[in-house]
Amino acid sequence: MTMASSRQIELAREAGKRIHHFHGGLRLRHNKKISCLDAVERPPLPAVLVVPLLQHAGDVAEALVHVGDTVLKGQPIGQCEPCATIHSPVSGVIESIEDRPMSHPSGQKGPCVVIRPDGKEQWIELKPLDNWLDADPDCLITQIQSCGLAGLGGAVFPTHAKMRDGRDRKTHTLILNGVECEPYISCDEMLMREQPDKIILGARVLRRVLGAEHVIIAIEDQMGSVQRSLTACAEFAESENISVIKVPKIYPEGGERQLVQVLTGLEVPAGGRPSDLGLICQNVATAAAVAEAVTEGKPLIERYITVTGNGVTHPRNYLALFGTPVSHLVDCCGGYTADVARLVVGGPMMGYPLESDSAPVVKASNCILALSHQDIAEPQPEMPCIRCGECARVCPAMLLPQQLHLQIKNDLWKPLEEYGVGMH
Numbered sequence: 001m002t003m004a005s006s007r008q009i010e011l012a013r014e015a016g017k018r019i020h021h022f023h024g025g026l027r028l029r030h031n032k033k034i035s036c037l038d039a040v041e042r043p044p045l046p047a048v049l050v051v052p053l054l055q056h057a058g059d060v061a062e063a064l065v066h067v068g069d070t071v072l073k074g075q076p077i078g079q080c081e082p083c084a085t086i087h088s089p090v091s092g093v094i095e096s097i098e099d100r101p102m103s104h105p106s107g108q109k110g111p112c113v114v115i116r117p118d119g120k121e122q123w124i125e126l127k128p129l130d131n132w133l134d135a136d137p138d139c140l141i142t143q144i145q146s147c148g149l150a151g152l153g154g155a156v157f158p159t160h161a162k163m164r165d166g167r168d169r170k171t172h173t174l175i176l177n178g179v180e181c182e183p184y185i186s187c188d189e190m191l192m193r194e195q196p197d198k199i200i201l202g203a204r205v206l207r208r209v210l211g212a213e214h215v216i217i218a219i220e221d222q223m224g225s226v227q228r229s230l231t232a233c234a235e236f237a238e239s240e241n242i243s244v245i246k247v248p249k250i251y252p253e254g255g256e257r258q259l260v261q262v263l264t265g266l267e268v269p270a271g272g273r274p275s276d277l278g279l280i281c282q283n284v285a286t287a288a289a290v291a292e293a294v295t296e297g298k299p300l301i302e303r304y305i306t307v308t309g310n311g312v313t314h315p316r317n318y319l320a321l322f323g324t325p326v327s328h329l330v331d332c333c334g335g336y337t338a339d340v341a342r343l344v345v346g347g348p349m350m351g352y353p354l355e356s357d358s359a360p361v362v363k364a365s366n367c368i369l370a371l372s373h374q375d376i377a378e379p380q381p382e383m384p385c386i387r388c389g390e391c392a393r394v395c396p397a398m399l400l401p402q403q404l405h406l407q408i409k410n411d412l413w414k415p416l417e418e419y420g421v422g423m424h
């Protein structure tokens with residue numbers, strides 16, 4: 001691992017003063033507008049909710065409930081130290097605890113708590129921190145942990161662990177990532193449009209935890225009035241040193257490493273993290289969830305999710321409870337169109353195919369993309385590489401795909417280590 005120098009850390013303090021570039025990238029058609037025409041609503045309660053016990057980076061949580069138990073909305077139902085607690089999204093009865101299809105790139109089944117809602121939506125007693133402005137950072141971190149927060153940008157790394165790391169390593173700048181660079185996904189943009197005050201509140205809480213001097217909220221340059229409303233909320237809260245910075249629309253600019261490079265001109269050291277440079281990145285939705293956890297005592301049981309694509313009748317965004325089956329959300333969007341061909345969780349670049357729409361929405365689910373036949377290219381016969389270099393030109397990680405391809409074809413695994421390809 002390469003360490004960041006003190007000069008690099010000093011340079012990182014200038015984050016956001018100038019926009020830089022990362023290597024490669026692609027300008028893609030956005031396809032976001034189709035899901036941004038309606039205000040975000042909660043869908044009706046489904047008949048059952050299927051809550052996976054693996055929803056974060058780490059191990060499977062241990063169930064804290066048994067079949068036949070009654071649970072309240074927000075009650076802890078799964079726990080795994082040091083990962084994020086899992087809470088019941090509804091009040092109801094535990095119908096079963098069994099292996100079910102999960103929304104997970106592995107495509108495998110995993111242990112899930114199946115809850116039949118009683119329709120009463122009865123909450124546990126919520127315990128907000130009334131004095132968060134004066135609260136000790138450790139106290140804030142404990143509250144974030146007990147509310148089950150995990151990064152909502154996709155990595156679902158437990159938020160309390162990242163914040164503890166940031167506090168211990170002296171973070172000078174908190175970066176809130178609102179750069180939703182994948183086509184079709186619009187849930188963060190809708191959140192920033194509808195709840196800018198909550199994001200600013202979350203930013204202030206996170207800044208207090210880290211003791212950071214600056215907050216940067218990075219958004220795409222095509223996000224219309226989002227910059228104005230976030231800036232107005234920061235001014236209203238009389239919060240200084242919160243800047244909303246527009247960055248150009250190039251995929252994958254929303255990737256943590258690429259965003260750090262765009263804002264600072266620096267690369268995160270190989271094998272390192274942004275905290276090596278004194279930076280901590282959190283998604284804007286995570287910041288909003290932090291605000292709810294600290295000021296309302298509300299555990300993480302729901303999120304904004306985009307349901308979109310030419311394979312769904314009425315694309316839009318929902319505020320969906322974790323455990324809601326994908327099929328229920330698609331039904332609420334008017335169902336599938338006749339030519340639906342494939343379901344993807346996430347966007348067309350980084351998403352993964354979903355075998356069954358009975359799989360539930362989880363903390364990591366930002367988008368359900370239903371593609372039609374016209375969206376999917378027919379499989380093409382393999383062509384020889386002519387070493388034109390186009391793939392290397394666009395690769396944001398500066399890999400040499402043509403070289404990797406050649407080595408793999410010739411079974412030359414040893415030299416691949418030089419290109420950073422892990423051996424197994």
Ligand code: SF4
Nearest residue numbers: 385386387388389391
């Ligand atoms: S693999 Fe890369 S270098 Fe080879 S033909 Fe394709 S784009 Fe060109």
